[in-house]
Amino acid sequence: MAAKTYKSLDHVLGRFDSLDPASRASLVQRLARERRLLENIFNVLKDGVILVDADGHVEYANQTAGKMLGLRDDQLGDVVLWRFVPGLRPPIIDVSEDARDDAVQAAHAMTREIELTYPESRVLRLYMVPFFSDENGGRQQYAVILGDITNEREKTEQRIADERTSSIRLLAAGVAHELGNPLNSLTIHLQLIERRLKKLKGSAKKDADALSESIGVCQEEVKRLDGIITNFLEAVHPRPPDLCETQVSEVLADVLHFQRRELEDRGITVEVEAPGDLPLVMADRNQLKQVFFNINKNAMEAMQPGGVLRVKARADDDNVYLLFGDTGAGIKQADLAKLFQPYHTTKQGGHGLGLMIVQRIMREHGGQIGIESREGAGTVVTLQFPRKDRRVRMLK
Structure with a gap:
C-alpha cells in the first residue's frame, strides 16, 4: 500500500x-x-537514525539519536560525526553517475562499537552505509543506525565474571581438602609441642624460649593459611543472602566499633556522616558486615599513620549510598580494571579475593559497587543499595 x-x-x-x-x-x-x-x-524507533553528508556533518537525527549523542535540533549541520568516532571517516566514492549503484554495492558497510560518557555513559553499536541522493544533486551521504548495547555489554561482562568464578569452583573442594587437613594436623602438633616446652623451661630455658618463638611463628602462619582457605571457600561456595529489613548505618557502626582498636593502632582517624534515619534496605546483616569490613581493611592498609577514613551515607528516591574515602596512595589506572578479578592483589600478602567477594555480595543484594582512585590522592568506594520500598526482584 x-x-x-x-x-x-x-x-x-x-x-x-x-x-x-x-x-x-x-x-x-x-x-x-x-x-x-x-x-x-x-x-518512535528505539534505535538512533542519523543522516550525514560526505564530510560527516549531521543533517538529520531522530529523537533517539539526539538523546544518545546529546544533540539539539539547532546543532544539526554544525556537528561532525567523525569527531564523535575518530577513525570512522570512510573514503569518498568518486565515480560517474552510471557506476554509482555498483560502487555503493561494492562499498562495505561499516560497523563499530563506541563508548560515550556524555550526556550519559553508554555503549553504542554503530552501523553506517553509503548511498547517493538524487534529490540532493547526486551527493554522497551516509545512513547511520545507532543501537544502545549498554545492558547487553554489562550482561556479557557479568556472565564472563560468573564463568570465571565457576571455573575456580571446580578446584575448591580439592584445594580445601589438601590444605585443610595438613593445617589441622600442624595445629594439633604445635599445641602438643608448646605444652611440652612449658615443662622444659625450668631446665633448658634458653632453648625452650627459642623453640617457643619458632612455634609462635608457625602458629601465625597456620592462622594466615587458614584465613586464605576461609576466604577461598567463601568466594567459590557463597551462601545466599538471608534478606531482612536493615538500617545500613547501624551495621556500619557495628563494624567500625569492631575495628576501632586496629584503626587507633594504625593512627587512622575516622569521620562518619551517616544519619540514622536512612531508608531501610533488604540485606543480610552478616554479609553486609563482611562487605564493610573488607572495604575498611583495604582503606587502612592503603594509608600511613595520620590517614583519614571518611564514610558518608545518603539516599535518593531509589537507592541508599555509602561512600568510603581514604587518603591512601591510590590505585594505578592499569590496576583498576583488574580489582575484581580472582587472586589479583596489589598488597603484599593479600589473597586477591576480598573485592571479588564484595562484588558478589553487592550483586546478590541487587546493588552495585564503584571505585574511583587516583595515585597519590586516595580512593573512594561507592556502594549502592536499592531501597526496600523500591526493590524489584528479577525472577529470570
Whole structure:
C-alpha cells in the first residue's frame, strides 16, 4: 500500500507545473502529512537514525539519536560525526553517475562499537552505509543506525565474571581438602609441642624460649593459611543472602566499633556522616558486615599513620549510598580494571579475593559497587543499595 502511495506521489510531482493552485495546495498538505508520518515513525524507533553528508556533518537525527549523542535540533549541520568516532571517516566514492549503484554495492558497510560518557555513559553499536541522493544533486551521504548495547555489554561482562568464578569452583573442594587437613594436623602438633616446652623451661630455658618463638611463628602462619582457605571457600561456595529489613548505618557502626582498636593502632582517624534515619534496605546483616569490613581493611592498609577514613551515607528516591574515602596512595589506572578479578592483589600478602567477594555480595543484594582512585590522592568506594520500598526482584 505504501509503495503504491509513493508511486502516485511521484506521478503527481512529475506534472507539478501543470497543476492548478488548489491542486498544488492539496499536494503540499499531503506531502506535509507524509513528512509528519515519517518523522513520527523515526521518532518512535528505539534505535538512533542519523543522516550525514560526505564530510560527516549531521543533517538529520531522530529523537533517539539526539538523546544518545546529546544533540539539539539547532546543532544539526554544525556537528561532525567523525569527531564523535575518530577513525570512522570512510573514503569518498568518486565515480560517474552510471557506476554509482555498483560502487555503493561494492562499498562495505561499516560497523563499530563506541563508548560515550556524555550526556550519559553508554555503549553504542554503530552501523553506517553509503548511498547517493538524487534529490540532493547526486551527493554522497551516509545512513547511520545507532543501537544502545549498554545492558547487553554489562550482561556479557557479568556472565564472563560468573564463568570465571565457576571455573575456580571446580578446584575448591580439592584445594580445601589438601590444605585443610595438613593445617589441622600442624595445629594439633604445635599445641602438643608448646605444652611440652612449658615443662622444659625450668631446665633448658634458653632453648625452650627459642623453640617457643619458632612455634609462635608457625602458629601465625597456620592462622594466615587458614584465613586464605576461609576466604577461598567463601568466594567459590557463597551462601545466599538471608534478606531482612536493615538500617545500613547501624551495621556500619557495628563494624567500625569492631575495628576501632586496629584503626587507633594504625593512627587512622575516622569521620562518619551517616544519619540514622536512612531508608531501610533488604540485606543480610552478616554479609553486609563482611562487605564493610573488607572495604575498611583495604582503606587502612592503603594509608600511613595520620590517614583519614571518611564514610558518608545518603539516599535518593531509589537507592541508599555509602561512600568510603581514604587518603591512601591510590590505585594505578592499569590496576583498576583488574580489582575484581580472582587472586589479583596489589598488597603484599593479600589473597586477591576480598573485592571479588564484595562484588558478589553487592550483586546478590541487587546493588552495585564503584571505585574511583587516583595515585597519590586516595580512593573512594561507592556502594549502592536499592531501597526496600523500591526493590524489584528479577525472577529470570
